[in-house]
Amino acid sequence: MTIVHTIQPTRIVVAVNxxxxxxxxxxLREALDALIDRYRDKDLIIDLADVDFIDSSGLGVILGxxxxxAQRNRTVSLAGIRPSxxxxxxxxxxxxxxxxxxxxxxxxxR
Amino acid sequence: xxxxxxxxxxxxxxxxxxxxxxxxxxxxxxFSLQDIDEIKVAVSEAVSNAIVHGYPGxxxxxxxxxxxxxxxxxxxxxxxxxxxxxxxxxxxxPAYSQDPERMGLGFVFMExxxxxxxxxxxxxxxxxxxxHRLVTISGELSRDAQ
Numbered sequence: 001m002t003i004v005h006t007i008q009p010t011r012i013v014v015a016v017n018x019x020x021x022x023x024x025x026x027x028l029r030e031a032l033d034a035l036i037d038r039y040r041d042k043d044l045i046i047d048l049a050d051v052d053f054i055d056s057s058g059l060g061v062i063l064g065x066x067x068x069x070a071q072r073n074r075t076v077s078l079a080g081i082r083p084s085x086x087x088x089x090x091x092x093x094x095x096x097x098x099x100x101x102x103x104x105x106x107x108x109x110r
Numbered sequence: 111x112x113x114x115x116x117x118x119x120x121x122x123x124x125x126x127x128x129x130x131x132x133x134x135x136x137x138x139x140x141f142s143l144q145d146i147d148e149i150k151v152a153v154s155e156a157v158s159n160a161i162v163h164g165y166p167g168x169x170x171x172x173x174x175x176x177x178x179x180x181x182x183x184x185x186x187x188x189x190x191x192x193x194x195x196x197x198x199x200x201x202x203x204p205a206y207s208q209d210p211e212r213m214g215l216g217f218v219f220m221e222x223x224x225x226x227x228x229x230x231x232x233x234x235x236x237x238x239x240x241x242h243r244l245v246t247i248s249g250e251l252s253r254d255a256q
Contacts, residue, residue: 022158023122053129053147055154056215084147091222092215 003031011043012036013105017050020058029061036069044069047105049080054088066098079105112138112179120161120171120190128175128188129153135177136184140245148223149184149243155216156188156239164192164237183225183244191236198229 001018012035018024036044044065048054066076079101081089089095116131118124129150136146157173165171171192178185195201202217220227224241231237 019126021122021154022125022161053150053154055151055158056219057154057158059215084144087144087148088151088219091219 015047019053022057025057043075120165128157152223160190164190189238194233195231
């Protein structure tokens with residue numbers, strides 16, 4: 001898994017590349033929390049365009065960040081969701097609580 | 111008809127190893143790409159459970175995954191010889207997980223994405239999960255039927 005982040009005026013855009021499972025859950029959680037703590041006034045967008053696989057370990061990281069930011073009146077949005085990932089997010093009910101951005105997110109600083 | 115067996119230690123790198131191996135076996139049958147994606151999630155959940163719950167704090171536990179293809183579809187077993195589950199009915203409830211970030215969705219995904227799930231566990235001896243996925247033919251005859 002690799003992650004690339006871009007800081008925009010009102011949001012942190014994090015592009016993730018790789019599978020989100022038990023192996024990658026901890027490093028992803030740590031990276032997202034570091035960004036959330038560093039940029040305390042910004043919302044978070046997770047770009048999943050390069051994620052082919054997610055299971056409940058990966059979902060837990062996303063839902064945990066959603067809860068953390070919601071306590072501070074900040075939001076998490078998901079972008080670039082592929083069909084294989086959408087099936088899992090949908091079954092978990094995540095798409096009813098987290099905003100999905102359908103338009104492509106520009107990836108800078110690659 | 112085909113059969114494979116994979117045995118590995120309880121480290122998180124092997125979650126991906128197991129699901130890719132089972133997916134490669136499943137791709138020999140008439141599963142759609144979406145079917146295989148769903149099988150991968152179910153395998154990932156079962157192996158993650160074995161690592162996290164079967165062998166808490168241990169990276170030397172043994173886990174065995176078998177896959178069997180026959181005319182009825184795919185059967186996957188995931189077995190560990192770890193701590194076992196005290197109350198399987200309770201463990202299969204959504205949101206049972208002790209860890210707030212794991213969501214307790216593992217068994218929900220296994221049940222939703224597979225066509226049948228059996229769990230056997232003995233505290234102190236280990237857990238065995240068996241899952242089936244039927245081949246559903248859409249549009250064309252399978253090779254066997256031609």
